[in-house]
Amino acid sequence: MNHFNKISRSILGLLALGVMITSCEDVIVLDPIESDTQLVIDAWIDNRNTTQTISLSQSRQYFDNTTPEPVTNANVTLTKNDGTIFIFNDNNQNGKYEWEPSTNETLGISGDHFSLEIDINGDLLTAETTMNRVPPVDSITQEFRDDEIFLDDGIYLEFFARDPQGTGDAYWIKAFKNGEFLNRASQLNIVFDAGFDSGSQLDGIIFIPPIREFINELDNDDIDTPWNPGETSKVEIHSLSINAFNFLEIARDQINNGSNGIFSLPLANTRTNITNESGGLKPLGLFNVAAVSSLEIQVE
Amino acid sequence: MKLFLYSLLIILSFSFYSSYAQENITISGYISDGSNGETLIGSNVYVVELQKGASTNEYGFYSLSLPQGRYTLQYSYLGFITQEIIVELFQNQKKDIELATEASELTEIVISSEAPNANVSTNEMSVNKLDIGTIQKMPTLLGEVEILRSIQLLPGVSSVGEGASGFNVRGGSIDQNLVLLDEAPVYNSSHLFGFFSVFNPDAVKDVKLYKGGIPARYGGRLSSILDVRMKEGNKKNLALNGGIGAIFSRLSVEAPIVKDKASFIIAGRRSYIDVLAQPFLNEDVEGSVLNFYDLTLKTNFDIDEKNTLFLSAYTGRDNFGFGDDAGFNWGNATTTLRWNHLFSDKLFSNFTVYYSDYDYQINFGSESTNKFDWDASIKNYSFEPEFTLFLTPGNIVRFGAHGIIYEFEPANAVGVSEGEVTDLTLPKKFAIESSLFIENEIDIGEKLSLNYGLRFSMFNYTGEGTAYEYAESTPGLRRPVVSSQEYDQWESIKTYNNLEPRLSLKYQLNDKQSFKLSYNKMSQYIHLISNTTAATPVDIWTPSTNNIKPQIANQVALGYFQNFKDDIYELSAEVYYKKMDQLVDYIDGADLLINELLEGDLLEGQGRAYGLELMFKKTEGKFNGWVSYTLARTERQVNGVNNNEWYASRFDQLHNLSLTAFYDVSKRISLSANFALISGTPTTFPTTRFEQQGYIIPDNAFDSRNNVRIPSYHRLDVSATLQGKKNEQRRWQSEWVFSIYNLYSKRNPFSIFTRLGENGVTEAVKLSVVGNFIPSVSYNFKF
Structure with a gap:
């Protein structure tokens, strides 16, 4: 139902609405399915002359509606194909790793290729992408x-x-x-x-x-x-x-x-493009440079 | 092909050898209902002296070849008075018989069958025949007599939930059922998603469901054949049938055109929710349309003793319109022309030509400069000659061929914005399916009888069109195109063929007990592309292509059948195992609609289904009905889904129990009830949530499919029928039907899903399609 998602969704939704007069929805409480916490990498950065942020946090169990736990003390490095290195720092110790460009500085132009390296207590995570x-x-x-x-x-x-x-x-x-x-x-x-x-x-x-x-x-x-x-x-x-x-x-x-x-x-x-090189749990999230x-x- | 011809020779020589031992004389004819001239399918002719018999075929025809002599023949059909005649057989003769209905005004028949002990004595197994009279007596949703919901009370038949279209047979998906209306396939058998079926009960004569042991004359789907036969129309008198219910009003007219020679029936239904709702609509939705209708027509003409013509047509549509700005409709149309011809008293033939079409249309916008029109369809044209050779009682050979031309129109979509046209139309696809079959139904000795046969099917995916070649990728990921090639009209792109052996065997222990065994291989060349819980009307059918292989199933079933107390009680117990290969599945995030590269989003999987089905029936008496119980598993394995491990399919139900009971209180009042208790189906829950750019996204850390079960389902429905006072002087007869669906207001879950609620809270929600009891009243009349 991806195509014309708006059109087809709305029409099926409306049909369901109009027709299922007798249907009802009840919010219920279910036992969670236990699973290990995974590292979440929110690395959607771009080529604007603004602060670029990569967030690291812990995933939560599905029904847990509390704020995610930040992951601090990681080394986050971005490398461009011309060898330029951008260091992202967690200045406020809140899991938000930032790179501050100087005047007129940006990460690059479309066609540039980037690699991301995240080092957390010896665990190495890497990802690559091209700015389209x-x-x-x-x-x-x-x-x-x-x-x-x-x-x-x-x-x-x-x-x-x-x-x-x-x-x-x-x-x-x-x-x-x-x-x-x-x-x-x-x-x-x-x-x-x-x-x-x-x-x-x-x-x-x-x-x-x-x-x-x-x-x-x-x-x-x-x-x-x-x-x-x-x-x-x-x-x-x-x-x-x-x-x-x-x-x-x-x-x-x-x-x-x-x-x-x-x-x-x-x-x-969803499928991540970030690999855990140390062989541990796969992370969640994506790396894209826009x-x-x-x-x-x-x-x- | 060679193998097929070779087998054909073996079957023919075998069956002829056993029949040509002596010179036989043939008596043949049609058996029909004396009150209206409708031919009776599966009625019985019994030769008392030989203790052998025959039953009528789908057109009411029988043929018996016996040695010269004097015989007592008994013609019978449940609910009718048995007629006995004595014939002197010295030369071939015709004997048409009209049976009279039993004098009793209580219609006590539950499931009509060929003979009182047919449960035990026929070599058919995994077959259920529902009499329309029975279907009409069951309690129903909103008082509408429902064929597809009724068959879900039989063992082995289920559905993913209320409101879901189609049905699942022995672990098969809904597109694995071949639903035939007078031999033409019906591609979407539901009105209003799955609440009502497209069959008007007033026009239906006979419903037969094959779940296994499928004879060689049927093919094209893996899991079942639902053969719906329409009435021919009253050949004696004008008759009127009608009803006023909460959803539909129905009217049918049938009458002779030439008495005893030609007749017709025309039956229509229309819903009127929109008419009732009109006063409550606000001005935004004024002029909205919400209706569905169907129209069924059949006419027949007995040209002479050897030739009969039948023409059947069906059209039905669901319409939803929102003012002038948006509309959505879908529907089927079928037309079947049949010619029955008797080459001799022993060789019956039927030639069928049919056309079938399913299409939908969606449109937005009423101005020519700003609009979006989208439609899609599947059409087919078919020719089907079929021959039945009645050699001796207990030796019948059937053979024939079937050719189908398919035209698929996956999307015809054009958007216009401020006069700028965007054409998203996908090219049509074409295919030809052809098959040959032969089967022999034969009694070997007193105890053993079998129906064995072979079907050879061939599928040719042809141009005009573009065939794509896709790269291999990690299973579960979209495959990119590596090359494409253009083909001309009718140029073959890819062919497939399959030899499908079929067998069903009965070993009769005695009058009351038998064992049956069946095996069938089925192949399916067209597929419904659908990955939602319930199929939607916009799902498209697609042919097997160079990338999509035909689906294949092999099924074996073993059964024990016993009748008790003069055949009043029937017990059947069957176990089956079905293996399915080359099933169609989907990658995560598959784009199924308006996608030229759909094949890159499909996966190939396998399935298995096994189970035990029990049915216990009381067929006569004031109190009758049946209990049906199914213990079953249905699983899938797809590389790229559930870590490549086997998992329970969405319609897996471990237990499925249903009780259907009828009680005739008096001549005028009858009660009925049904109860269903069904294990919860599986669904997939996320284990984890995480955030990306402010959006909260669900994730299943184990990458598992169908990791939890929704709670079990139970429901009780009741109904009472009150017949109007009988007055012999008047032809007008009427009845009131009161029914309550879901009597104790159980909020049964259709599904339990998780969602991101308002304020970013993740929660679980139980969706009940029917949240309350639903009472209804309807009024039916006959003239």
């Missing part, structure tokens, strides 16, 4: 739309960007409203060659419509909400490696699986 290319955000347009089904009247936005020629480009579209990242799970917007995934076999065209419209804030029922004049919208495109795209695709489907009712997908694990383009507008 990113197209510019050409424009963000606004349009007043009349009352439609599942849509109140008001101003709605759409962004435009064109996928470069050649297949295998993947992106994460991040939308912001008044500076705030729209982080609803159902709003997680990933793109493969202008379409939803490699199977669409698109290439070199403007991102297709539902992707362009995912920058409007969704309400609790996952319905687009209108904008007010004076509000600001920012759209960022982050380039992804194929591993990162596959990771986010599974993550998105799993996070949203709870609303699929009788049509739920089987549980699937090239970023962005555009910000004010709604009129």
Whole structure:
């Protein structure tokens, strides 16, 4: 159900809603399934001239809703293919390892290759990735739309960007409203060659419509909400490696699986691209270095 | 192929050898219901002097070849008065028989069968025949008579839960059932997901389910054949049937066109949830449509003694529309034309041509500059000649062929945004499936009888199209394309063929006891691509290709059958083992829809299913019914899933017990109840949560599949039928049916899943599709 996830999900969800008048959901308490704690590496960094952060923490048992335990005292090193070394330091002893660029300094440009090394008490974890290319955000347009089904009247936005020629480009579209990242799970917007995934076999065209419209804030029922004049919208495109795209695709489907009712997908694990060289438990999480383009507008 | 022809010769010579010992005379004809002219499938002709018999085929035809002489023939069918005639057989003769219904107004028959002791005496095993009269008496959800839900009360048949479409037979997935409506396959047998089936009970004559020991004349699916036969239409009088229920209203009309020669039936149903709900809709959803309907038509014409024509057609659709802006609909259409021809009194033939289509359409947006239209379909065209040679009583040879042309349209999808068109359409796929079969049903001595046969099937995946070659990768990961090749229309891309031996054998200990043994190999060349718990209407069918192999099953079953007390009680006990190979499975995160490179997301697995099935039935009396119990396991092994280890499949149910009871209180009032107790099915829970970029992601540290069981399921349904006062002067008959589904309001889990709730809290949720008891009333009438 990845394709047209919004369309097909919403339609099946609505059918289920309309039809299963008699169905009900009860939150229940279950015994957890015990498993060993794993190292979680949150290493999504980019080529902007801002603080770059790699977070290390401990995984938790699924029903444990407490804050994750940070992993401190690790050595985190990033090496570029030209030999440049970037050291990430946990200055605040909170598991957030940071690299602070100097003026105009960035990690690199698209095409650069990076290796990550994390040393925790003698355990060595490594990962490699390439920073992929990113197209510019050409424009963000606004349009007043009349009352439609599942849509109140008001101003709605759409962004435009064109996928470069050649297949295998993947992106994460991040939308912001008044500076705030729209982080609803159902709003997680990933793109493969202008379409939803490699199977669409698109290439070199403007991102297709539902992707362009995912920058409007969704309400609790996952319905687009209108904008007010004076509000600001920012759209960022982050380039992804194929591993990162596959990771986010599974993550998105799993996070949203709870609303699929009788049509739920089987549980699937995301796949890390980080290896534990010391042979211990595999870590969770992903390493991606993104090239970023962005555009910000004010709604009129 | 050579092997097939060779076997054919052996079978033919064997069967002819045993029949040509002496010159025989043939008596043949049709047996039908005297009240309406409907032919009776599986009715019995018994030769008293020889203590041998025959039964009618799917068209009500029988043929008996006997030595010259004078015989007493008994024609019988459960629920009908047995007719006895004396014939002097000196030359071939025709004898059509019309049986009269039993005078008793209490319809006490539960499961009709060929003869009172058919449970024991036929060589069929793993076969259930449900009489439409029985199905109509069962308590139902919202008072709707339901064929597919009824068969789930039989041993070996289950479903993943309420509302899930399709059914699972002996550990097979839902696409492994060949559902035939007058020989045409029905690709989606459900209305409203799985709540109601597409079969209008008013138009159905006979339902037969083969779970094992599948005869060579059937093929194309691994796990079962559900053979639904439609009524031909009343040949004597105009008859009207109808009903008003909570969900559907039904009406059927049947009448002779030429008395005793030609007749028709037309039956329709339509739901009216949308009509009832209309006043409650707010203006946003005004003009919304939510309905489903089906229309069934059949007509037949007896051209002469040797030729009969039948035309059947079905169309049904589920419609959901939200204002002008969004719509979603799906449905099946089938058309079958059949010609029965008698080459001689002994050689019966049937030629079938059918067309079947399943399609769905989704559309958004009403303006031509902003819209999205998406549809997909599977269509097929088929020709099927079949011959039955009645050599002697207890020696029948059937042979024939089957050709199917498939056209798959996986996605026809076009989006238009501000006038800019994005075409996501995938190319069509084509395939030809052809098969030949021969089978011989033969009695060897008094005790042993067998049906053995062979089916040769061939599948040709053809152009026009592109065939991709994929790289190998770690099992469980998406495989990238390494090369592709274009093919022209009907140019063969990949062929597969299989020889499928079939056998069922009966050893009769005595009148009341028998042992049966069966073996069948089945192959399946088309696959439903679905990885959700319940299949959705947008799941597509795909052919076997150069990358997807046909699914194969081998099944053996052994059974013991006994009747007690003048055949009033029937006991059957069967054990089976089924091994399935080359099953289709999916990588984690598979993209199944609108994916040109779907094959790269598929995995190949194997399965095994084994179990014990018990059924105890009381077939007569005021109080009757059955108990069915299944003890079973069904498992899968797929490289790339569950650490390559075997795991219980999603529809694995260790215990499945059901009780179905009918009680006739008086001539006018009858009660029925059913109770089901089913072990919980397995599901997969995460063990771990972790955060990435602010999102909380579930993970299963053991990479296991189906690691927990949901609680067991139990439910009781009851119903009462009150018949209107009988008045001999009036043809109008009516009844009220009151039913309560889920009487004690058990919130049975369909599934238990985990989710990220509001405020980032991870929690477990029990989903119950039916959370309450559901009462209903319906009114049925007959004229």
